[in-house]
Amino acid sequence: MKIAYGSIVRTFLCSGLLVGSLAFARAQEPATPAPDNSKVNQRDQSPNEPTADQQKENPADRAISQQIRQALMDDKSLSTYAHNVKIITQNGLVTLKGPVQSEAEKKLIDRKAMAVAGRDKVTNELSVVPQ
Numbered sequence: 001m002k003i004a005y006g007s008i009v010r011t012f013l014c015s016g017l018l019v020g021s022l023a024f025a026r027a028q029e030p031a032t033p034a035p036d037n038s039k040v041n042q043r044d045q046s047p048n049e050p051t052a053d054q055q056k057e058n059p060a061d062r063a064i065s066q067q068i069r070q071a072l073m074d075d076k077s078l079s080t081y082a083h084n085v086k087i088i089t090q091n092g093l094v095t096l097k098g099p100v101q102s103e104a105e106k107k108l109i110d111r112k113a114m115a116v117a118g119r120d121k122v123t124n125e126l127s128v129v130p131q
Contacts, residue, residue: 061090061091061092062089064092065088065094068094068112068113069087071113071115071116075112078105078108081098082101085097085098086098087113092118093121094116094117094121094123095123095125096109096110096122096123096126099126099127100126100127100129101128102130105128106124106126109124109126110122110126
């Protein structure tokens with residue numbers, strides 16, 4: 001098997017030049033500002049606010065979250081935002097968080113969660129962010 005060392009060297013040199021050119025081009029692009037989600041971050045940093053990492057791992061709480069998630073995923077009329085809301089279940093109490101596209105979608109998700117967990121066991125903290 002013959003190896004063409006010259007072509008290998010040229011390939012490495014060309015790829016190095018290409019990578020360097022791309023890095024230079026990216027450095028010249030104006031930086032886009034990071035989204036300001038400080039209000040949400042401050043809310044979630046409060047020790048009184050449940051966050052997704054506080055989801056209980058007991059079978060009953062997991063089952064509630066799974067049933068609510070399945071009900072949302074089965075409803076194809078809901079937006080991608082709605083399919084991805086956070087469902088946090090702690091000792092049978094459910095908290096819903098995240099953006100949805102309309103007030104109607106927010107209410108529908110709330111009803112679906114109440115159908116699984118119970119009417120007085122759902123806290124709806126969904127926010128409407130129309131597209």
